[in-house]
Amino acid sequence: MSDLPLDYDEAEYLGDSPGLRRVFDNVQAIVPGVMLPVVKMATWNAIEDFYQRSTWRRELLNWCMPPNVICVDFNPFDGDWLVCWVLDVYGLGNYMVKPLAQIYDVQQLPVHNSTRQGAALVALKPVSLDIDFPPDLFMNWFDTITDGALYRLYMQPAKPYSSPQLATVHARQFRVGCQKARAIAQKQYTNGPGRWSYPYFADGKRKS
Amino acid sequence: MLTTRPTLGRMVQDARAILNDTVPISGSVRYTDEDLIQAFNSAFIEIRSKRPDAFLGMGLREVLPQFVLPDDKDLPFPLDQYFYPLCVYYIAGKSELREDEMTQEGRAVVMMNKFVTGLMQVAS
Numbered sequence: 001m002s003d004l005p006l007d008y009d010e011a012e013y014l015g016d017s018p019g020l021r022r023v024f025d026n027v028q029a030i031v032p033g034v035m036l037p038v039v040k041m042a043t044w045n046a047i048e049d050f051y052q053r054s055t056w057r058r059e060l061l062n063w064c065m066p067p068n069v070i071c072v073d074f075n076p077f078d079g080d081w082l083v084c085w086v087l088d089v090y091g092l093g094n095y096m097v098k099p100l101a102q103i104y105d106v107q108q109l110p111v112h113n114s115t116r117q118g119a120a121l122v123a124l125k126p127v128s129l130d131i132d133f134p135p136d137l138f139m140n141w142f143d144t145i146t147d148g149a150l151y152r153l154y155m156q157p158a159k160p161y162s163s164p165q166l167a168t169v170h171a172r173q174f175r176v177g178c179q180k181a182r183a184i185a186q187k188q189y190t191n192g193p194g195r196w197s198y199p200y201f202a203d204g205k206r207k208s
Numbered sequence: 209m210l211t212t213r214p215t216l217g218r219m220v221q222d223a224r225a226i227l228n229d230t231v232p233i234s235g236s237v238r239y240t241d242e243d244l245i246q247a248f249n250s251a252f253i254e255i256r257s258k259r260p261d262a263f264l265g266m267g268l269r270e271v272l273p274q275f276v277l278p279d280d281k282d283l284p285f286p287l288d289q290y291f292y293p294l295c296v297y298y299i300a301g302k303s304e305l306r307e308d309e310m311t312q313e314g315r316a317v318v319m320m321n322k323f324v325t326g327l328m329q330v331a332s
Contacts, residue, residue, distance in 0.1 A: 032330045035288045037264035158258070160330045 019138025020129070027149050033160040034153060044129040046148025046174065050141065052084050054181035055123035057134070063091075064117040065105060074101035074122055080131040081124040088206055091118015144177025214292055217281035220244045223299035226319075239303050241277035249274050251298040251323070255291060258327045262287050291327075298323040 020043065027039045051057060063072045074083045083101035096104040105116060126133065138145070151170035154163040184191050200206075223244055224230070229237045255262055256272055263270075266286070275283070285292050301319030304312060 033290060035261060035264070035290070038261040041264065156261075158328055159261070160328065 017133060017138075019133060019135070019142070022138065022142065023146055023149060026146050027153065030150065031153055031161045038153065039149065040129065042149040042152040043145065045152055046145050047129065047133075047137070048125055050145060050148060050174075050178055050181070051123070051125040053175070053178035054185065055085060055087065056137075056141070056181045056185050057081070057124040058087065058185055059122055059124060061120050061122055062117070063103070063120055064115065066115055067113050070105045070112060072103050072120075074103075074120065076127075077122075077124055080127055082127055083122045084125040085123040086120055087123055088121040089118065090120065091116065141177060141181060144174055144181070147171075147174040147177065213284045213289065215281065216245070216248070216275060216277070216283050216285065219248065219285060219292065219296060220277065220299070222296045223247075223303070226296065226300040227303055238308075239306075243303065244299050245275050245277045245280070247299040247302040248295055250302060251295045252286075254298070254323075255287065255295075255327065258324075259291075262291060294323050294326040297326070 023043050024036065024039050027043070028034060028036065031039075059077070061074055063074075065072060074086070077083050086097045086101055086103060089095050089097070089103055092103070092105055092107070094105075094107045096106050098104060101122060103120060105112065147170040151167045151174055153159075153161060154167035154170065156162055220241060224237065224239070227239065229239055231238065252272060252275075260268060273286075285295075287295075297319040301316045301323065304316035304319065
């Protein structure tokens with residue numbers, strides 16, 4: 001017999017996060033015959049997708065390009081988070097963004113001989129399911145994450161729990177949640193009616 | 209109440225119970241441990257092809273192990289316990305498929321179907 005890890009141990013798949021445990025409990029209580037490693041996979045996909053679609057976690061990073069340097073890479077943001085989108089760049093008249101998080105100064109050559117500095121608004125995504133997620137994720141977006149995990153499970157073919165109809169319902173709710181999160185993030189994390197202001201393009205800004 | 213996880217030895221015993229495998233007078237068995245564990249090895253491969261999600265913990269790109277008795281008798285059942293009764297049905301069903309005067313093909317078909325529907329559907 002081979003030396004494979006044959007001891008099926010669900011506890012190994014449970015992290016310490018009570019928020020994650022709540023998602024796992026909800027999904028396993030709803031979906032018949034689903035196993036925890038599959039729930040964990042679907043939940044991780046949902047969380048990563050949520051952060052990418054909603055740009056919920058945003059940071060303003062200061063950057064500095066020394067003379068003769070034309071590129072800044074913002075990745076990795078830290079050990080737990082990566083930059084997934086560059087939303088806006090301040091301080092460069094002419095720039096190019098190369099995914100995931102590199103900005104290039106494409107101004108005319110003489111400019112490169114000087115130090116340039118500015119800031120960039122970026123959106124972050126987690127690197128894995130094992131990190132400590134900010135509490136607001138499961139406090140405000142618990143239903144959205146659960147919907148994201150459920151639609152991924154119901155969408156799977158040839159499983160006892162396959163259900164295209166339920167997948168459609170939960171997928172729609174997940175996307176609505178992501179759009180709502182994005183709208184709130186764009187309003188500087190205020191979820192009220194907001195004040196009237198000039199449109200973003202009135203002072204020459206790009207849409208984030 | 210048993211709180212320990214079922215072992216491969218217990219799984220083979222459960223299959224023997226369905227097969228009513230002990231010959232009354234001699235007390236011998238018709239199916240050897242080797243026959244029954246080979247049936248389980250086949251079930252393992254069937255589960256791998258129909259329900260790959262069951263193998264996420266073990267690794268999806270690993271070569272599947274072949275179990276032998278009595279060496280692996282005390283080994284815990286290697287998958288989620290959801291699959292335990294299905295494997296018992298498969299072992300009994302596959303054993304009933306063998307050509308001899310005691311086998312009943314109808315029972316074999318029922319048990320093999322129960323295995324497949326249990327893997328693929330909620331209503332099984």
